[in-house]
Amino acid sequence: MPRACFVICIALILPLVAVVPASFADQRATNWTGNFSRCDKRFELLRRESMILGVKISTSNPVLAREFREAMNFWSQVLDMRWHEDPSSACAVQLVDGTPSILKKTIVARAQFTEWDNFQGWIAFNPRAPLTAEEMFLTAVHEIGHMLGLKHNPSTHSVMYYLDLEGSEVLDRQDLAALASRHRLRVSSIQEPITVAP
Ligand SMILES: [Zn+2]
Numbered sequence: 001m002p003r004a005c006f007v008i009c010i011a012l013i014l015p016l017v018a019v020v021p022a023s024f025a026d027q028r029a030t031n032w033t034g035n036f037s038r039c040d041k042r043f044e045l046l047r048r049e050s051m052i053l054g055v056k057i058s059t060s061n062p063v064l065a066r067e068f069r070e071a072m073n074f075w076s077q078v079l080d081m082r083w084h085e086d087p088s089s090a091c092a093v094q095l096v097d098g099t100p101s102i103l104k105k106t107i108v109a110r111a112q113f114t115e116w117d118n119f120q121g122w123i124a125f126n127p128r129a130p131l132t133a134e135e136m137f138l139t140a141v142h143e144i145g146h147m148l149g150l151k152h153n154p155s156t157h158s159v160m161y162y163l164d165l166e167g168s169e170v171l172d173r174q175d176l177a178a179l180a181s182r183h184r185l186r187v188s189s190i191q192e193p194i195t196v197a198p
Pocket residue numbers: 008009010011142146152161162
């Protein structure tokens with residue numbers, strides 16, 4: 001049984017290529033927007049190795065802030081990256097409180113995508129969503145995963161599955177292969193799933 005059925009985020013569920021007329025197929029998708037400050041070093045997220053990510057924590061929820069930091073620590077163990085808090089515009093990533101226009105209905109969080117237009121480095125959470133600390137952590141890992149280039153994984157065991165289900169707690173081979181195509185990993189093998197834990 002799912003312990004919760006929150007939609008983590010909806011991006012990339014739609015089969016864009018199949019439904020878009022050929023004349024529009026080369027148009028890029030556009031990220032959501034909001035009244036937040038841009039992160040000037042956001043394209044650091046595209047670096048293959050030695051990423052140094054400044055993270056601006058702008059949420060009103062202190063538990064979410066803590067779990068987001070833990071999620072950054074998790075990613076620092078998987079990838080060749082370091083992170084630090086940076087409240088200035090020199091951030092690469094900013095955690096913001098999402099508005100209803102960004103987080104529709106049951107969606108609790110959304111990341112922007114580096115390859116889409118209007119990429120500003122933002123990850124939005126609903127700070128009042130009734131999530132446990134563990135769910136906040138797993139959702140933060142999921143959203144940061146999107147910013148690092150991961151798409152949704154059809155496996156319900158992957159942390160990149162689009163719903164928050166019991167057992168959605170690994171980076172599987174598909175996730176790790178996708179990561180390795182964009183970033184240098186700290187793990188020696190992409191064949192072994194990595195458990196997602198603080
Ligand atoms: Zn997602």
